Amino acid sequence: MNASDKYNARVEAVDSLLCVGLDSDIGKLPAAYRKDDAPQLAFNRHIIDATAECAAAFKFNMAFYEANGAAGWRQLAQSVAYLRQRHPDILIISDAKRADIGNTSSAYACAIFDQLGFDAVTLNPYLGRDALQPFLDYADKACIILCRTSNPGSAEFQNLQVNSKPLWQLVAEKTATEWSANGNCMLVASGTNPAKMAQIRNIVGDMTLLVPGIGAQGGDLKAVVEAGLNSAGRGLIINSSRGIIFADDPAGAASGMRRAINAHR
Amino acid sequence: MNASDKYNARVEAVDSLLCVGLDSDIGKLPAAYRKDDAPQLAFNRHIIDATAECAAAFKFNMAFYEANGAAGWRQLAQSVAYLRQRHPDILIISDAKRADIGNTSSAYACAIFDQLGFDAVTLNPYLGRDALQPFLDYADKACIILCRTSNPGSAEFQNLQVNSKPLWQLVAEKTATEWSANGNCMLVASGTNPAKMAQIRNIVGDMTLLVPGIGAQGGDLKAVVEAGLNSAGRGLIINSSRGIIFADDPAGAASGMRRAINAHR
Numbered sequence: 001m002n003a004s005d006k007y008n009a010r011v012e013a014v015d016s017l018l019c020v021g022l023d024s025d026i027g028k029l030p031a032a033y034r035k036d037d038a039p040q041l042a043f044n045r046h047i048i049d050a051t052a053e054c055a056a057a058f059k060f061n062m063a064f065y066e067a068n069g070a071a072g073w074r075q076l077a078q079s080v081a082y083l084r085q086r087h088p089d090i091l092i093i094s095d096a097k098r099a100d101i102g103n104t105s106s107a108y109a110c111a112i113f114d115q116l117g118f119d120a121v122t123l124n125p126y127l128g129r130d131a132l133q134p135f136l137d138y139a140d141k142a143c144i145i146l147c148r149t150s151n152p153g154s155a156e157f158q159n160l161q162v163n164s165k166p167l168w169q170l171v172a173e174k175t176a177t178e179w180s181a182n183g184n185c186m187l188v189a190s191g192t193n194p195a196k197m198a199q200i201r202n203i204v205g206d207m208t209l210l211v212p213g214i215g216a217q218g219g220d221l222k223a224v225v226e227a228g229l230n231s232a233g234r235g236l237i238i239n240s241s242r243g244i245i246f247a248d249d250p251a252g253a254a255s256g257m258r259r260a261i262n263a264h265r
Numbered sequence: 266m267n268a269s270d271k272y273n274a275r276v277e278a279v280d281s282l283l284c285v286g287l288d289s290d291i292g293k294l295p296a297a298y299r300k301d302d303a304p305q306l307a308f309n310r311h312i313i314d315a316t317a318e319c320a321a322a323f324k325f326n327m328a329f330y331e332a333n334g335a336a337g338w339r340q341l342a343q344s345v346a347y348l349r350q351r352h353p354d355i356l357i358i359s360d361a362k363r364a365d366i367g368n369t370s371s372a373y374a375c376a377i378f379d380q381l382g383f384d385a386v387t388l389n390p391y392l393g394r395d396a397l398q399p400f401l402d403y404a405d406k407a408c409i410i411l412c413r414t415s416n417p418g419s420a421e422f423q424n425l426q427v428n429s430k431p432l433w434q435l436v437a438e439k440t441a442t443e444w445s446a447n448g449n450c451m452l453v454a455s456g457t458n459p460a461k462m463a464q465i466r467n468i469v470g471d472m473t474l475l476v477p478g479i480g481a482q483g484g485d486l487k488a489v490v491e492a493g494l495n496s497a498g499r500g501l502i503i504n505s506s507r508g509i510i511f512a513d514d515p516a517g518a519a520s521g522m523r524r525a526i527n528a529h530r
Contacts, residue, residue: 025372063365063372069342069380074335095369099389100328100362101416101477107290107328115334124364126391127414128421149392151366156393160427160435167425167432212366 002184003119003142004208007091010056011234016258017225017265019057019093019210021241022047022079025064026072028246040065040072044079047245048086051254057091057237058083059210060118080116091237093210094118097146099131106134113141120144122188122210125171129179139182142208147171147200150190150213168196169203176204186210191238194223206230210237225264233265267449268384268407269473272356275321276499281523282490282530284322284358284475286506287312287344290329291337293511305330305337309344312510313351316519322356322502323348324475325383345381356502358475359383362411364396371399378406385409387453387475390436394444404447407473412436412465415455415478433461434468441469451475456503459488471495475502490529498530 001009011017024040024047036042048058060080065072080092098108098121112121113135120142123132135143148158148168158168175185189200191213200209209228214221221238228236240257247253266274276282289305289312301307313323325345330337345357363373363386377386378400385407388397400408413423413433423433440450454465456478465474474493479486486503493501505522512518 023369025368061365061369061372063363063369063376066338066376067372067380069376070335070339073331073338077334095365097365097389098328098362100326100360101414103290104288104326104328104360107326107332111328111331111334115332124362124389124391126389126411126422127416128418128423130416130418131414146391149366149396151392151395153393153395157391157432158393160432162425162427162432167422167427170425 002140003091004184006089006119007056007208007237008234010089010091013089014053014056015262016054016056017234017236017238017261018055018254018258019059019237019239020047020051020055020244020254021059021061021239022245023061023064023241024245026068038075038078040068040075041078045082047250048083050251051244052087052090054254054258055090057093059093059095059239061241062094062096077116080118084117091119093120093122093144095122097122097124099124099127101127102130102134105131109134109138113138120186122146132179136179136182136184139184142184142186144186144188144210145171145175145179147175147187148190148193148196149188150192154190169199172200172203176207180207188212189228191224194220194227197224198227201228201230206232206235208235208237210239212239214238214240221260222264225261229265267405268356269448271354271384272321272473272502273499275354275356278354279318279321280527281319281321282499282501282503282526283320283519283523284324284502284504285312285316285320285509285519286324286326286504287510288326288329288506289510291333303340303343305333306340306343310347312515313348315516316509317352317355319519319523320355322358324358324360324504326506327359327361342381345383349382356384358385358387358409360387362387362389364389364392367395367399370396374399374403378403385451387411397444401444401447401449404449407449407451409451409453409475410436410440410444412440412452413455413458413461414453415457419455434464437465437468441472445472453477454493456489459485459492462489463492466493466495471497471500473500473502475504477504479503479505486525487529490526494530
């Protein structure tokens with residue numbers, strides 16, 4: 001089963017488009033976890049156990065593990081393994097934003113897909129297709145290309161006009177028509193602008209979109225869901241990180257978010 | 266001392282513009298090292314000892330350590346520490362090609378600058394300035410922005426015309442006029458096209474350029490050096506990875522490369 005089918009099956013099984021973002025910044029963990037020998041793993045197990053029943057995907061933000069060195073990398077691997085063992089049907093995303101020349105991208109793909117066992121990875125298009133190819137060649141994994149990101153300055157490059165089109169539109173078109181030959185591409189489509197979400201949906205057909213920027217980054221959930229759903233009423237991976245994992249009641253926050261999303265489906 | 270001054274001092278001390286790229290792919294190490302408990306560290310110590318006297322910089326390609334998991338990350342940290350202790354005046358570059366939204370870029374900067382102790386990092390401009398800012402704020406570290414990369418498909422995005430200019434030119438201009446407020450930016454400028462190297466030099470003044478694509482990727486050394494030198498006869502960090510570290514005689518290869526570069530200065 002490829003990553004897209006895996007995601008869709010989980011969406012149906014738990015009636016959810018929610019992705020829980022494990023941005024487990026060690027400095028922000030509750031004090032009880034910071035005393036643990038493996039604080040990020042202990043915290044992640046807690047969040048996974050509390051929220052998995054509402055989650056169609058989990059996303060690990062690589063930076064917060066790298067900032068904890070080799071111990072962080074080990075806890076990342078252990079967290080992925082824990083999640084996979086408990087919930088083999090959940091899509092597990094590495095938010096890594098990688099891309100490099102060929103042999104280097106091959107090594108990143110090995111790290112993320114083979115060694116850590118992720119189902120999907122976020123990738124940066126600036127180096128062009130050949131830098132993405134080593135990832136694209138994993139036909140059963142998902143390659144989630146950065147199209148429109150949710151940071152305040154995303155327009156600086158992504159909205160530049162190329163032949164009367166913004167650069168992000170070109171990324172969406174190339175992904176849909178060229179890069180997804182294996183049917184394994186998705187796009188990062190910011191939840192901060194519903195009109196542009198609708199344009200992206202129009203370009204990519206039923207392709208799945210990873211949506212950051214809901215919650216802490218302020219996107220409008222109703223408008224984004226209505227603009228982004230595909231013809232099957234799915235096609236969105238709606239991420240929430242800090243709003244769930246650092247909530248007083250993560251299970252309640254995840255459940256509330258699933259419900260809020262479904263209210264607009 | 267900021268990273269640029271550190272690099273320039275080392276260039277003068279060893280009369281070299283050479284950067285040795287520690288792309289220490291565990292599967293490509295000589296058999297003798299693969300038996301070691303810490304093969305990448307053992308190999309890197311050997312290469313550092315053999316080549317440091319000819320090197321103004323070393324560049325660690327993060328992918329090849331990540332592909333070895335937590336053990337790889339530990340050996341990366343140990344290799345950087347070994348190099349820094351033996352040769353505190355050599356510029357140490359993390360080739361990571363990172364960039365993400367603000368709090369995530371902060372975590373990457375913490376990993377690379379604070380935890381691992383690198384002097385410089387390569388960064389991807391696609392997300393815009395605010396994604397780079399957490400790195401730029403380390404005034405004594407160098408931020409090396411991807412402008413023209415050396416992969417075969419680099420033109421796909423980097424040569425797109427924006428207001429009658431290629432995108433890579435816009436990156437060079439923004440870096441020179443906006444992003445380097447702390448004087449701590451450099452650019453990745455592929456060694457595969459001397460004419461474009463000359464254009465970049467013309468845009469950025471005396472800014473230091475990291476030059477990949479010489480050697481295994483086929484750039485023309487003489488033309489690139491002549492086009493790229495700054496007004497002080499420096500301003501280039503010329504990287505060679507596989508051509509040195511996997512040579513039968515790495516010391517001889519590094520010495521030969523230094524000599525070949527200097528023949529054109």
